[in-house]
Amino acid sequence: MSTLFPILFEKAxxxxxxxxxxxxSPMEEAELIRAIDIAGxxxxxFQQWEGKRLxxxxxxxxxxxxxxxxxxxxxxxxxxxxxxxxxxxxxxxAEALVQxxxxxxxxxxxxxxxxxxxxxxxxxxxxxxxxxxxxxxxRRADGKFDRAELPLEPRGAYHLSGEARHAWEHSITxxxxxxxxxxxxxxxx
Numbered sequence: 001m002s003t004l005f006p007i008l009f010e011k012a013x014x015x016x017x018x019x020x021x022x023x024x025s026p027m028e029e030a031e032l033i034r035a036i037d038i039a040g041x042x043x044x045x046f047q048q049w050e051g052k053r054l055x056x057x058x059x060x061x062x063x064x065x066x067x068x069x070x071x072x073x074x075x076x077x078x079x080x081x082x083x084x085x086x087x088x089x090x091x092x093x094a095e096a097l098v099q100x101x102x103x104x105x106x107x108x109x110x111x112x113x114x115x116x117x118x119x120x121x122x123x124x125x126x127x128x129x130x131x132x133x134x135x136x137x138x139r140r141a142d143g144k145f146d147r148a149e150l151p152l153e154p155r156g157a158y159h160l161s162g163e164a165r166h167a168w169e170h171s172i173t174x175x176x177x178x179x180x181x182x183x184x185x186x187x188x189x
Contacts, residue, residue: 013148014136014161016164023085024158029128036102036128038179060099060187062117069119075100079182086105086124086184090159097124097184105132106179110174113137116165122187123160127152130177134158138168 024032041054058079061072079100087094099120113135117122130146134150150158152172160170 005013010188013150014138014146014164014168016160016162017150018090018137018159018161019150020089020158021124021153023089024082024155026155028082029155032078032082032182033180035076036182039076040100041076041104042186049130051105053111054087054104054106056102058100058102060119060185062119069117069156072073078181082126082182083184086126086157086182089157090122090124090161090187092122092124094188096122098161099185100152101185103181105129105172105175105179107176107178108174111172113169113171116185121161121188121189122186123165123183124157124185125152125160125181125183126157128180128182129154129155130175132175133134133173134173136164136168136172137170142161 011153039056040130041056043052043054058073058075059071079102083097083100084094087097103152131154132152134152136148137145139145148168152158177181
């Protein structure tokens with residue numbers, strides 16, 4: 001991981017999580033938000049359920065209505081500088097981040113508990129707009145959960161790999177203000 005990005009942790013988090021502040025400027029954040037809003041977002045669909053968040057995938061798309069995985073439109077030019085920075089932060093080659101998911105969370109939207117699909121390996125997210133909380137949980141042998149939380153500040157990034165990526169579920173709590181995110185993923189070997 002690059003020393004250009006300060007790492008933050010206020011509480012203990014599972015191994016495999018890295019976090020950085022301010023990987024982009026406020027002006028870059030505003031430009032990304034504008035680009036996301038005109039990127040042709042659609043409501044997230046999971047089988048017959050429609051979520052409150054609006055999304056669009058580039059590079060690769062996992063379809064939750066039929067469990068298909070397919071290549072889609074390449075990452076647009078406006079995402080490539082952010083992919084470079086996200087990859088540098090995570091210690092990866094930019095070309096390894098072959099999928100991008102852009103999301104707009106309107107007030108009241110969040111994401112329920114999940115693990116990213118096994119076709120993906122590294123997960124590098126960049127937060128825009130309102131701050132959020134990434135919740136993490138792992139089921140123990142006694143049926144209870146180990147839990148952790150990671151505050152996500154605007155213009156900051158996080159990287160999930162290893163144990164945090166594969167053994168823990170994560171979710172985003174619903175918020176009162178609008179938030180946008182860009183999540184880059186690499187493919188599993």
